[in-house]
Amino acid sequence: MFEITPYPSFSWSLSRHKTLTSCARKYGYEYYFSHNGWLSYNVEPYHQHVYRLKKLQSMPILFGQIVHHLIEQSINDYLQTGKAPTVAELVNRARGQLNAAFIDSTRHVDLWRHKPNKFYMMQEIYYEGKLNPELVQDYKERMSAVFDNFLNSETFQQITAQKGSLRIGEPEQFRSMKIEGIQVFVVMDFHYYDEIADKWIIIDWKTGGESDDDRQQLALYAYYIQQKYRVSLDQIDVYNEYLLTGKRKKYAFTAFDMDNILHTFQRSVLEMKKYQADIFSNEPVDFEDFEQTTEKWHCKGCNFKELCVQN
Structure with missing residues (x-):
């Protein structure tokens, strides 16, 4: 049964990490001040407004x-x-x-x-x-x-050619794992197990261009598969399918990449904890303590920009 709580539960994801990196104020709106904004009663209009913008x-x-x-x-x-x-x-x-x-x-x-x-x-x-x-x-x-x-795409062609030998994972499903006691959310586009090749295949569909963040995102997916199925990195193949150009890019990950992801997670969690007034309830610090970014190009496409103008 869904329980209404005064504060959101604390968790980690790569998108949450990127939000905080871009702007702490946006992080506050996205993960704290929009909380309970979906409720139609017993909630302040401010939180409803932030949730709408989210x-x-x-x-x-x-x-x-x-x-x-x-x-x-x-x-x-x-x-x-x-x-x-x-x-x-x-x-x-x-x-x-x-x-x-x-x-x-x-x-x-x-x-x-x-x-x-x-x-x-x-x-x-x-x-x-x-x-x-x-x-x-x-x-x-x-x-x-x-x-x-x-x-x-090679991915869809393989699905049609090897339908009987592929174990398809549930696509676009919210998955999570625990790292150092913290719930970490991972949303993979598509993955499957190829029985013939004895490989786990991870696919990330991209409708835009290539990004420097792509490798880090896929490394987290590989870490999830490695931990969930207890397989070696040699058994995991990871691809970006860039749908705008038709380009397919393969990534090979090593233990060093996995250590890097864990290091990013640890540093990110430490930074996030600075915005907790109470680490047990996940009550946030005061609104003013969520600093606005000084890099104003981040603001142009931000959902919450009207709130920052008002403040």
């Missing part, structure tokens, strides 16, 4: 979520029916979901304000009042390339 979705984020969802759906459908979708079918579904997000953001604003976890609000429309036509055209043009590259 649920804003920018076009790149929304597009990525829709593509990931359709890929997951396509793989599940293929495994059950043996039938793959066409590019046109996937594009039509994606357009339908983007259109639904646009309609929510422009016509159902009051519904979103009351139930921000049930309705869409696009960040660009919330702050600018409209979508940039060039942005819309850019993502329209990306759709065909992204879905074509997915269907022709």
Whole structure:
């Protein structure tokens, strides 16, 4: 049974670490001051407002979520029916979901304000009042390339060729493990066990360009598989599938990479604990102690920027 608590439970994830690294004030909004903001009673309007802002979705984020969802759906459908979708079918579904997000953001604003976890609000429309036509055209043009590259990717080709010899893990599922007594969340796009090669395969679908963070993210996934299934790193193959370009990149990880991830985790947790007034209840320090970033380029795409202007 879901229990309402005055403060959120403490946990760690790579996205939480990146948020704190970019801006402590954003970290406070995201992980503390939005807590219980989904409740319709017995909660301060301030927390409801912060939670609403937390649920804003920018076009790149929304597009990525829709593509990931359709890929997951396509793989599940293929495994059950043996039938793959066409590019046109996937594009039509994606357009339908983007259109639904646009309609929510422009016509159902009051519904979103009351139930921000049930309705869409696009960040660009919330702050600018409209979508940039060039942005819309850019993502329209990306759709065909992204879905074509997915269907022709080595990963999907292997799924269709070796359906009987692959043990598919649940995609996009929230997974967690304990490291030094702290719950660590890991959200992998896709993974499976190849019985013929005796390998665990991890796939991360990317709808944008390459990033310096990609390797660190995938190293954490490899660490999770290593710990969960008690296998050596030699038995784990890790790939980025860059859907915009069709490029596939393989990563090989060593014990040094695993030590690096643990070191990042340990340093990050120490930094996060500075923002706990009580380490047992996870009560946060005062709002003013969550410092705003001095690197203002972080603010441009931040969901909470209107709050920082007010303060």
